[in-house]
Amino acid sequence: MSLLTEYLLAFIAVMLIPIYYYYTKLRRIEKFFENFPTPPTEPFFGNARDFTTTSAFLTTLHKYTKAHGSMVHVKMGPVGHVLVCSDHKFLEFLLSSTKILKKSRNLKYLSPWLGDGLVIADGGPKWKTHRKLITPAFHFKILEQFVDIFESASDVLVQKLSEMSGSKSLDIYPYISRCTLDIICETAMGTKIDVQNNEASAYFKGVKDMCRIFVIRTMSIAKRYDFMFKFTKDYVIQQDAVKVLHDYTNQVIDKKRQQLKEKKQEDKEKDFDDLGIKKKKVFLDLILDASVDGQSLSPEEINEEVNTFMFGGHDTTATASTFILYCLANNKEVQDKVYEEQRQLFGDDVKDVKVTYHNLQEMKYLENTVKEGLRLYSPVPIFGRHIDQDIEYDGITIPKGVGVIVFAxxxxxxxxxxxxxxxxxxxxxxxxxxxxxxxxxxxSAGVRNCIGQKYAILEIKSLVSKIVRNFELFPSVPEHKMDLAAETVLKSLNGVKIGLKLR
Ligand code: HEM
Structure with missing residues (x-):
């Protein structure tokens, strides 16, 4: 055989690999999707051009679900496929499964900041151990001590909003967002960044930059691939943001570690302050202390999990609280009932009372109001799963490689x-x-549900109760129609505007 023939055969063999790949993997996936309706597609693009902006993302998914049902096949470009699902039986199968634990691949854009923390983790043994180690940090005895932190941060919020009393159309999201960032920082790390009084905080800017770049990378073809992203301005911004965020957490963790070492050497009784009151334990203290079956987290892993709390625990609760306040402003009857419940609990002292964990548990009508807000304006409107092994559902094999969008x-x-x-x-x-x-x-639900849900409900109740006790809320004048978008969390691109007046 001549050298030329050998090269030719080698070339043909290399060309055959993608064809083989297509027929064995993609063809199986395509065949699976034939079981579901597909909205009309365009050549090459498929349905991709219906998803060019984050607000189009949400409206398109609703339009498809209305027209084609609760299990829809969406074609993204020439070879991309995804199942958009809002069918409760399939969701029960998917979310309660202990085999389907892999998240959507897009989350990898957060890994420069969050590493392999719980939100991104692949659902393997490392995730399992971390989840086991971290779960006790959300015990109600721990949450109970956070109520004071919620209270003092929302006192600052009330003070800031008081300066705007009489506004007829105020975008409340930036106020709430700064308040929840202050709260998560103090409950996760035990430090105050006080962004409510310090809008120029580099940490605040870093968090906002990372959340924005994450969304952009999921939408932009040019920024999706690392080798192209590296030539963009956002890459430079990301490098700076990650440095600020990591430097801050590293510094706090090192300090805590040092304190813990000194405390162990000195006196274990130092869990109590000079007045004999038990000192608060924040998430970081608990994670530093935690061990399961002799295993504990390495310094790097602790860093990843603390950053994960900072990401998962501030914009979600800000979004939820903001939209709930919007709903109350626009539904006077419900607002009156929420206020009446506060008056029944606290009498005339309603404004100045110091609310306890027990009080928050008693606010049953407020709890239903929070749930209704989470339904109507779900802070995480969509999330993803990646099927990484063949699995049977209702007589059909779902092949490895299928992506599912859970359309909550x-x-x-x-x-x-x-x-x-x-x-x-x-x-x-x-x-x-x-x-x-x-x-x-x-x-979400099942084994990969939100680890912070009890914390979140408690914090949202604390903030909303405080605002309703101090302010009367009104619909915005002029009328405000929100432009909703599915970003890292649900957003209104033109703000969340309401009127408010001190009671
Ligand atoms: C209203 C507030 C919140 C909402 C709506 C929410 C929603 C969710 C959802 C839907 C998931 C699953 C995502 C997926 O499967 O891809 C999730 C996971 C998670 N959330 Fe939340 N969350 C909230 C607040 C919080 C808070 C306050 C924290 C921490 C302090 C937190 C920490 C996490 C973590 C660590 C995970 C990953 C859990 C795992 O995979 O093991 N979340 N959250």
Whole structure:
């Protein structure tokens, strides 16, 4: 055989690899998707051009679900496929599975900041150990001590909003967002960054930059691939942001570690302050102390998990609280009931009272109001799963490689489970007997559900209760129609505007 023939054969063999790959992997996936309806596609693009902006993302998913049902095949470009799902039976199968634990691949854009922390982790043994180690940090005894932190941060919030009393159309999101960042920083690390009084905080800017760049990378073809992203301005911004965020957490963790070492050597009784009151333990203290089966987290892993809390625990609760306040401003009857419950609990002292964990548990009407807000404006409207092994569902094999979009907001707006779904009506949550359990999933469900959900509900109740006790809320004048978008969390691109007046 001549050298030329050898080269030719080698070339043909190399060319055959992608064809073989297509027929063995992609063809199986394509065949699977033939089981589901596909909205009309364009050549080459498929359905991709219906998803060019973050606000189009949400409206398109609702449009598809309305027209084609709760399991829709969406074609993204020439070879991309995804199953958009808001069917409660399939969601129960998917989310309760202990085999399907891999998240959407897009989350990797957060890894320069969060490493391999819980939100991104692949669901393997490392994730399992970390989840086991971290879960006790959300015990109600721990959450109980955070109520004071919620209270003092929301006192600053009330003071800031008081300066705007009488506003007829105020975007409240920036105020709430700074407050929840202060809260997560203090409960996760035990340090105050006080961004409510220090808007120029480099840490605040770093968090905002990372969340923005994450969304851009999921949408932009040019920035999706690392080798192209590296030539963009956002890459430089990301490098700076990651340095600021990591330097800050490293510094706090090192300090805590040192304190812990000294404390161990000195006196274990130092858990109590000079007045004999037990000192607060924040997440970082608990993670530093934690060990399961002799295993504890390395310094790098602790850093990843603390950063993960900072990411997962501030914009979600800010979004939830903001939209709930918007709903109250636009539904006077519900707002009056929430306020009445506060008056029943605290009497005339309603403004100045220092709320406890026990008080928050007693706010039953407020709890249903929070749940209704999470339904109507789900802070995490979509999330993803990646099927990494063949698995059977209802007589069909779902092949390895299939991507699923869990359309939580889709199921929350299904009139079959929520009649008149656009209406804000907390009474829906007075009895949930008739509703399938997987029809309400703002915190996802199953083994990879939100580890912070109890913390989140407590914090949101604390903030909303404080605001309603201090302010009367009104619909914005002029009328404000929100432009909703599915970004890292749900966003209104033109702000969340309401009127407010001190009570
Ligand atoms: C209203 C507030 C919140 C909402 C709506 C929310 C929603 C969610 C959802 C839907 C998931 C699953 C995402 C997925 O499967 O891809 C999740 C996971 C997670 N959340 Fe939350 N979250 C909230 C607040 C918090 C808070 C306050 C924290 C921490 C302090 C937190 C920490 C996490 C973590 C660490 C995970 C990953 C858990 C794992 O995979 O093991 N979240 N959250």
């Amino acid at each position: 907001h889709g199921i929350h707006m299904n009139p079959e489970y929520y009649p008149d779904p656009e209406k804000f009506d907390p009474s829906r949550f007075e009895s949930c007997e008739k509703r399938p359990p997987y029809a309400f999933i703002p915190f």
